[in-house]
Amino acid sequence: MLKEAEGYISGQEICEKFNVSRTAVWKVIKQLETEGYLIEAVRNKGYRLKMAGDILSRAEIESSMNTEWAGKKVLYFDETGSTNTEAKQAAEAGAPHGTLAVADYQNMGKGRRGRMWTSPRGVGVWMSLMIRPEIHPSAASMLTLVAALAVSEGIGKTCGLETQIKWPNDIVADGKKICGILTEMSTELECINYVVTGMGINANMEELPEEIKDVATSILLQTGKRVKRSQLIGAVMESYEKYYNVFMESGNMSGLLDVYNSHLANMQRSVRVLQPGSEYVGTALGINDAGELLVKTEDGAVHQVISGEVSVRGIYGYV
Structure with a gap:
């Protein structure tokens, strides 16, 4: 109500709108102020929202959603171990398709191959989307590619930053990692119970840990501007829903080949493919319908x- 108003709203208007007492209104105003909203209160005029800033809360995230199902149910945590764990627990408890777990801080963030993911408070987007796709488990790895497309497009729509996808699960800007994606699933025989895709986006970091600063970056470091994280989440969910629906029409990447390959950082570049016990060098040609990276050797x-069996690196660096 305060966001939509052009000027002041009297306490009486708010009371009548929500059928509550003036004391209740005052308590809510104080709660909003503790969450970071700047609200001006003037006698005989009422209340006016001066600035919202980058506030992350369930209400802010929900108000940024423009989707039919992706992120429609939001589980928000000021702090948690891992949003992937929260999303999996919600799935086991019967949460609906499209449930989104978001945290302001993760103290046990997960990366690929059991690595820790640095998830500091107040500066990143740490979220996990739980879906219940009716596809064969062998096709689930392609959902990581769908998420990568969504994150890349969502970042572009929110702050204008052009990013690329480092196959299969990283988003990069100027050759440095800005987002990592981790997909986990629960299966039963030939069907999927649920899939959880975790996305960690370095949004408003002013600096990064010494051990990763040469290979990682943030939206703030790239653009010089802070992004409103709730809006970024909404944009990613909107793009995810769009690309997921295209993916589900065929159950593979055939409908997304052109758009994915146009975002591919490795495209027509020399890459080193590292697999257990051996490695080889070739040129990345893009992905196929199954989401596999095609690499042509000499x-x-x-x-x-x-995906999942090997690592792909650039000849002279990370990309």
Whole structure:
């Protein structure tokens, strides 16, 4: 109500709108102020929202959603171990398709291959989307690629920053990692119970830990501007829903090949494919319908690289 108003709103108007007492209104105003909202109160005029800033709360996230199902149910945590864990627990408890777990701070953030993901308070988007797709478990890895498209587009729509996808699960800007994606799932025989896709976006970090600053960056460091995280979350969910619906029409990446390959940081670049016990060098040609990275070696052979089995690195660096 305060956001939509152009000027002051009297306490009486708020009381009548929500059928509450003036004391109740005063308590809510004080609560909003503790959450970071700047609210001006003037006798005989009422209340006016001066500035919202980058406030992360369930209400802010929900107000930024423009989707049918993705992120429609939001679980918000000031602090948690891992949003992936929260989303999986919610799934086991019967949460609906599209439930989104978001935290301001993770103290046990998860990365690929059991690595820790740095998730400081107040500066990042740490979220996990739980879905219940009717696809074969073998197709679930492609959902990481769908999420990567959504994050890249969501960042662009929110702050104008152009990013690329480092196959299969990283978003990069100027060759540095700005987002990591981790997909986990629960299966039963030939069907999927649920899939949880965790997305960690470095949003408003002014600096990064010494051990990762050469390979990682943030939206703030790239643009010089802070992004409103709730709006970024809403934009990513809107893009995810769009790309997921295209993916589900075929159950593969055939409908998304062009847009994915246009975002691919490795496209037509030399890459080193690292697999257990061996490695080889080739040129990345893009992905196929199954989401596998096609790599052409000097002998003319085209290898289909499967996500999760190998690591792909640039010849001279991370990308």
